[in-house]
Amino acid sequence: TRSFSLSGCPRATFAGKKGKLSGDEILNTKFKTSDVLENDEEIKQLNKEISELNESNSEMEAAMVKLQSQISTMEKNLKNIEEENKIIEEQNEALFLELSGLSQALIQSLANIRLPHMEPISEQNFDAYVNTLTDMYTNQECYQNPENKDLLESIKQAVKGIQV
Secondary structure, eight states, X not given: OOOOOGGGOHHHHXXXXXXXXXXXXXXXXHOOHHHHHHHHHHHHHHHHHHHHHHHHHHHHHHHHHHHHHXXXXXXXXXXXXHHHHHHXXXXXXXXXXHHHHHHHHHHHHTTTOOOTTOOOOOSSSHHHHHHHHHHHHHTGGGGXXXXXXXXHHHXXXXXXXXXX
C-alpha cells in the first residue's frame, strides 16, 4: 500500500511555504516603519494642538470670570446710583413742597404791599416780584429816599413771621 502524505506533494509543499510567513514579512505587510513614524508625528501634533486649545480655553475662562466680575460690579454700582437717585428725588420733592409752602406764605404776607411799577404779588408774577425784591435788597443804596426806605421796612415787617 501506498501511503499518502502531504510532505511528498509538491503542491502541498508550496502551499505550506505560502502559508508560513516570517515575522518581518508580517510587519512589512501590515505596519511599515514610515507609517509608524508618521502616526507618531501626527499624535505629537495633535497633542500640541490639544495643549494649545486647553491653554486658550483656560485664558477664555479667566477672561469670562473677569468679565462677569466687572458686570457684577457695574450692576452693583448701577443699583447704588438708582438708590441714590431715589433719595435725591425724595429730597427734591420735599424741597419743592417746602418751597411751595414758602412761596404761598410770601404771597400772603406781601399781598397788600405794592412795589413800584408792579401789580400786587400773585402766583403769575411771583418770579418777577421776587427778582425785584432781590434787586432792591442787593442794591439798597439806590433806594435811600424816604419813600423807598419805608417800603423796604414794611417788606421786612411783612415777611418777618415766615419760617424758613
